[in-house]
Every structure is written in structure tokens, then in C-alpha cells.
Amino acid sequence: MLAGYPLLSLAIWVPICAGVLVLATGSERNAPLARWIALVGALAGFLVTLPLYLRFDATTANMQFVEFMRWIPTYNINYHLGIDGISMPFVLLNSFITVLVVIAGWQVIQTKTSQYMAAFLIMSGLINGVFAALDAMLFYVYFEAMLIPLFLVIGIWGGPRRIYAAVKFFLYTLLGSLLMLVAFIYLYFQSGGSFEILDYYALPLSLPVQILLFLAFFLSFAVKVPMWPVHTWLPDAHVEAPTGGSVVLAAITLKIGAYGFMRFNLPITPDASHYMTGFMVTLSLIAVVYISLVALVQSDMKKLIAYSSISHMGFVTLGIFLFNSMGMEGALVQMISHGFVSAAMFLGIGVMYDRLHSRQISDYGGLVNKMPVFAAFLMLFSMANSGLPGTSGFVGEFMVILAAIKVNFWYAFLAATTLIFGAAYTLWMYKRVVFGEVTNPEVAKLKDINAREFSFLAVLAVLVLAMGLYPRPVTEVMHVTVNNLLAHVAQGKLP
16 A cells, blocks of 8 residues: 555456446447546556556565455455565556557447446456455455456457357366365465465475475466466467457466466475476476477467467466576566567457458468558567567567576577577568568458557557667566565475
């Protein structure tokens, strides 16, 4: 709390209340009003998060902006919020992406407009709750509740196979997290009746117990990342989701899985985390290499970028389980960069889909002749997705590769192949879509991006370049927290 203002509660409840207000606009004839309320609500939700960064104390690893209130005293469940250098950047990223999603869907969504906008606003608040919760049951409530708006977005506004994709997404993520609930209940009794997450960090747990708890959390968060082999729901969800759904899915929800590893697996089960390092590194490298090869053979642009996301998130889990500060900070930087770049790529594909109603690479070609401004933006984002130096996509990957060299040369060698494969599948797609002669008569009719589309692409372009050229404003807020976490994990709990 800052000067009497509950900033974290505002970050959670401002977008949720705005979403409820948007729902109250009702029928389709009030769609213009719903859009404006949604935009104001999203902007307000983002503005209330800015003091979290501006007033953040980067010299301490303690939780900041803490709020505490009794919620269910009988079971010692509390409304307890706080953020540190790991969680704070994601609250800002989530609130910022919500603004872009509202702007991106401004003209595109013509049916059930108020429900569409409300779903994203409510989901934004719930996701902020995930990153801010310091009570295990409060975390679990937010963690599960955020699935509902995304399930509805995919199932109502998605493509022809939207019901299949929505149900598959929901079942994978819901079933995976049931073991996390079991782990919380076990830790509740072990800690003498506490659901406080920070209390679990000090519990003396034997290695067998830690391994079981690690696996319970792993199954929940690995599905969310998603790690190989529990990744198959993601391409289906991306392909069928509307553009806004794909943006939030890639830019925000995937990060919750990696955040869970850092908030739960590492500090609660430090010895098991070291014991399972080989397992986690192997799965991460399979994601980096194998999924990149899968992306190479895709003919659907959305599916290609979906597989690209899985490969990039493999870099994140690799960085986390290298157990050095450069690797973990690289993982965090990669997550934030991927939030910008994946959002930009899916928004770019959405711009094309809105005009041609096709995601097939073969239906395009010669786009630069008709949409030169858009082609320039798409080139920048494609280069960032390939890890070009000077863009945000390079910084995190380079840090993780450097960290991997300190541990094992072959880890770094295999991880570095993503710079080759990433360039191969991304630039192959760009070449076929943008360059060459116009062969499709429908492409010949296309017009370049309008002011609304230019606005959200330009903002993302600035952020991608700014973070690529000067990442310090991001890395400095996480440095102390990361070092504190690594010190805790190195100390372990076994004698």
C-alpha cells in the first residue's frame, strides 16, 4: 500500500469493475459505448500500475505494496497481496497488453461486443491477482478463475473448431492444476494451518516429500508454459482464438507457468529443484530444438507463431533451472520481450486476417506492394522473433546462452540453435507473405494499415527497440530479488 492507496487492489479491481460496467451496456446497439468504457477502463487499469514501477525499491527483495485483510478466518485464508522484482514487471505487462487488445478489437468485433471487451477486462484483473497473491488459496482462486474468460473468448469468438480448442485448453489447464491444490492442502497442514506462501519457504521438508510437491507444481505450471510434451493444446487454442485471445494467451498466460516455477517450485522445494535439474533442462532443450523444427513445416501463420512461442518459452525454463543469476534474469527478460514480440506478431497476423480472412501463408505474397508500412512493422517484429541484436528478442536469449555456457557447453550449443531455426521459420514466413509479385487477386485489393492499427504496432515497435537497446530499466528491478531467490535455493532445506 502506498500513501493510503491500495495499488495492487486497484490493479485487480479497476479492470474487473470496468468489465462489469461494460457488461451492463447490454445490447449490440450500445456497442460504441461499450468500446469507450472498455478503453477507459483498460487505460485506468494500466495507469494505476505505473506507481508500482515508479515507486518500486529495487534495493530490497522484500515484498512491496503489501495489503492484508482477513478473508475466511475459519481456515486462515487471507486477502494477502504483495509484489517483488519478479512479479512486478508482469503486472505492468498484463495491464499494458489489455489496452492493446481493446484497441485491436475496436472495429473487428461486431457481435457481442460488450461481452468480448468485458471478458478481457475481467481476465486482466484476475491475472494481476495471480501475480500479486501471497495467500495460496487466493492464488488458486485467481489462477483458476482467469481460465473462464479466456475459455469464453475462444469458444464464442473463435474459428470453426473453437469448441474443441476451448474445451481442450480448459481441460488441460484445469486438470493440471488439481495436483497443485493437493500440494497446497498438504503444505497447509505441515505449516500448522497457514496458507501463506512465504511461510512455506521455511518448512523443513524431506527430499522425497519435496520431489512429490515439485511434481505436483510441475504438472500445473508445465501445462501453462507449456512445456513439451504437454504443449498440444496451445497450437489449437491459438489457431481458433480471435486475435485478442491469441495475444493475451501468448503474451501473458504462458508467463504464469514460468512465474509459478519461480514462486513455488524453487523456493518451496529447493533440493528437489536441484535433483530434477536434468529432467527440466532436457524438456526445455527439446522444446527449443524439436518445436523449432515443427514450426518450420507449418503452413498456417498462427500455428507457426504458436510453435515459436513454445520454443521461446523453452528458453525461459532453461534459464530458470540453470541456477545462476544471468540465466534467471535472462529468463525474465525473455518473458517480457516475448510478451511484446508475440503480441506484435499475432496482432500483425490479425491485421492480415481481418482483410483476407486467411491465415495460410500460400494465400499471400507480394504484400509489400500493397501494404508497405505494415510490411516494415512486420519485418521489425519478425527480426525480433528471430533474435536479431538490437531488438528485445536478442537480450534474453543471449543472457540465457551465456548462463548455459557456465554450466554446460552443450546446453548452450543446443539452446543457440534457436537463433538459426528461429530465423529460418520466421524469415521463411516473412519472405513468402511479403516479398515477390502479387499473385492473389484478393491481395491486390488490400489497403495499408489505418491509424488505429498503426498506433498499437508503433507502440510495440518502440518497446521492442527500446528494450533491445537499453534493457537496464527492466533488469535492475529484478536483480536483487533474483539473487535472493538463488541464495535461498542454494541453501536448501536438507542438513
